[in-house]
Amino acid sequence: MNIMRKRLTLVGALIVVFFLTVFMLVFISLSLTKSSVGTDEFKPVDTATFDRNVDITKPIIDISGWQLPSEMDYDQLANQVNGVIVRVQHGISMKKTNNAAYKNGLDKAMSTHIKEFQKRNVPVAVYAYINGKSEEEMRKEADAFYDRAAEFNPTYWWLDVEEVTMKKDFNAGVEAFRQQLAKRGAKNIGIYTQDWFVTANNIDVSHYSSVWLAHYGRDTGFWDTSPDTTIGYDLHQYTSRGKLNGFAGDLDFNRVTNVSDYNKIFNHGHLMK
Structure with missing residues (x-):
């Protein structure tokens, strides 16, 4: 040895x-x-991660400051939805602060909602309620919308058009908003409205890359009817009384009819891998 x-x-x-x-x-x-590698580092995602098949029967929800972050279990909600559309602002016509938004129109829960869902790998789009009283105000609203949301790299930018706020040529005002938003660098700009509102107010939806229509039917909390329209649309808001585990209140539910429309809205149009 x-x-x-x-x-x-x-x-x-x-x-x-x-x-x-x-x-x-x-x-x-x-x-x-x-x-x-920082475990607490926040890294926004702008595309869906397809580690499983997309179940298009799961709802897409749209939320705002009226859904308080303190009342939301983001972990539970993230497992039940295919995507989220978060309100960024109400506009610039607010007279005073309310529970959901500041006087300047900024949604109080916008940042929290976006970060919490993005951290859980849920793709997030954004929307702004349109209520400028002139083309100049519309462009200012568009600038505020972009400045407030661009850092989160949303998958889609939606214009929420529900009321006529200009005495003359409201369509021109809405178009001024869209053009300014595009000028600032926003991609994938869509319009949320109702088919009857488009017809009644001569709204030209041809400039948008996607249309999102609200049509509730009996508003039962479930999908029971679809818009009867010649307007081509990719997203349908079908109830304001949706229920999910993780939030006690009502939620707006939206649906797509196929995976292609889903990819268009939440994956920049890329095909599933």
């Missing part, structure tokens, strides 16, 4: 040095990797 140890001293030493060097290199590499 002593003889063998003597004969292997040089070779053994070289072997020991080799393995110690390898061990130290691996240890340093693991340490650097661990230190470079």
Whole structure:
């Protein structure tokens, strides 16, 4: 035994040095990797991660400051939806602060809602309620919308058009908003409205890359009817009384009819991998 140890001293030493060097290199590499990954770091996502098949029977919800973050279990909700559309602002015509928005129109829960769902890998689009009283006000609203939401890299920008707020040529005002938003750099701009409102007010929807129509039917909390219209649409808001685990109140539910429309709205039009 002593003889063998003597004969292997040089070779053994070289072997020991080799393995110690390898061990130290691996240890340093693991340490650097661990230190470079922050578990609390927020990284927005702008596309859906298809680690499973998309179940288009799951609702897409749209929310605002009226759905208080303190009352939402984001973990539960994230597992039950295919996407979320978050209100960024009410507009610039507010007279005073309310529970959901500040006097300047900024939605109080916008930032929290977006971050909480994006952290859970739920794709998020945004919308703004349109209520400028002139083309100039419409452009100012568009600027505010972009400035407030651009950092979150939303998948879609929606104009919520529900009331006529200009005495003359309201359609021109809405178009001024859209053009300014596009000028600022927003991609994938859509319009939310109702088919009868489009007809009654001569709203031109041809400039938008997507149309989102509200049509509730009996508003039962379930899908029981679809819009009877010649207007092409990709997204249908079918109830304001939807229920999900994780939030006690009512929620707006929306649906797509196929995966292609889903990808268009929440994955920048890319096909599933």
